[in-house]
Amino acid sequence: MKVLFYCLTPLALAQDDLQSQIIGTKEALEQLGVEVEFLRWYDGSQKGDILHFFGRMPIEMFQQAREKRMKIVIADDLTEQTSLSAAELRLQQMAIRFLEKAAPSLSAGIYNWPVYRKADACIVSTTREAQLMNELFRVPKENVHVISCGARESMTWTDTAKKLKALYEDLLSSSR
């Protein structure tokens, strides 16, 4: 099993928490014997079984990964949404539904919402975010996994990695 990590935000421009999330998870997975590589976007020969994407994946990239028959895991935080009031959330939900019906390809191209639904698994940090994945983006509950990130230097990175490893194995075994 080989996992490719990818994130569109260069870590040189990112905030520290994203850096530690990605680096910490990779190191912990490697300690458990999982082969992890950063996706080298410029290397056409790089291979992987699972693409673990951090953030909302552009739909075009999603389709390309699918064509390569990779399993796709999307880890995203819905921090902004969790801070919205019930009325604001309802409004956002209605706006998403409306745009997805009125202009499906345009809205998909701009906002990439369908990737959450189409991914083999979505990873969030809290149960509230998992609930929002389902309510806002209609991601089936069984596809949303709550795996919070461990803090560096503590044992919890290993816990995160164990859960991720089990998820990867599950995804790959279900496709066989």
Added chain:
Amino acid sequence: MQIQIEQTKAALEKIGVDVEYLRWWDESQKGDILHHFGLFDTALTKLAHRKNWKVAMTVLLTAQCNRSEREYLVRKIPIRGALALLPQKLKAQLPWQTYFECDRVIVGLKAERMVLEKVYGVPGEHVSVVPLGLNDVFLNAGPASRTDDALICTGTISPAKNSLELARLAQAAKTPMLFVGKPFDLKGAYWMEFQKLIDGKIVRHHSHVSSAPELISLLQRARGYVLMSRAENWSLAAHEAAACGLPVLVPNQRWAHERFGERAQYWPANGFDASVAALRRFYDACPQLSAPGIRQYSWVEVAQILCGVYGQMLQPAPKP
């Protein structure tokens, strides 16, 4: 895109420009210009600016640059409306906003610049047209013998290239056609269907060639070159064929007219019978047709043009 990125990097290095691939995971990587291929996120552009990186963005407007004037108008109204009327927070999420935020948008064709100006309202001086190059082996290929009886079509066997449709046209027109390229999906239905048409006489298939000399040899023996892609925005393959001395039959699209003008043959707008007739006409006329002698660029020439664009970007902004 992969060829464009790899060749541009190599050529820039040849003329002394320090180029590295962005290692997204490497927080210590430094640079003056971030040259992104594809749409770069507006928020990331702002972050890059905070680091004092300039952002250049090469975009492909493949489908868009081949649309009709009416289609441009239909797109222009909602896009310009959204850009003008939406609140700043929502506007920032629109992917097109990045055309305005980045320091330079780079395209390969004037037709693409026209789309950016006309549909999105991007100022012309914000857009640079930088052509695509060709490998020196193609540029120096010399005259073609054109001794084979078959036309040639190079590229992946895929729906985007209309390979299946072209094979059916070749059968109907009874014009031998050599397809050179790997299937896009070996297990896919498209390739299965295509395989059924390969008879070794009219529809021939040569698996992908990995070396340029082998490809040049195949091209130079062919009677003429045929491209029937749904949309292209440059088509390196057609340029390679032209450099190898072949007359070309290409889609009746804006990109092709910009690049080949009167020096190419064009597919009719639509209709199977009209296309069969056009293919047959091209096949019969090939011995009398010459290659389109268009201006082609080496990758080093492309790098020199690009280097000029980088230079402009790094110049300090004039004081107001």
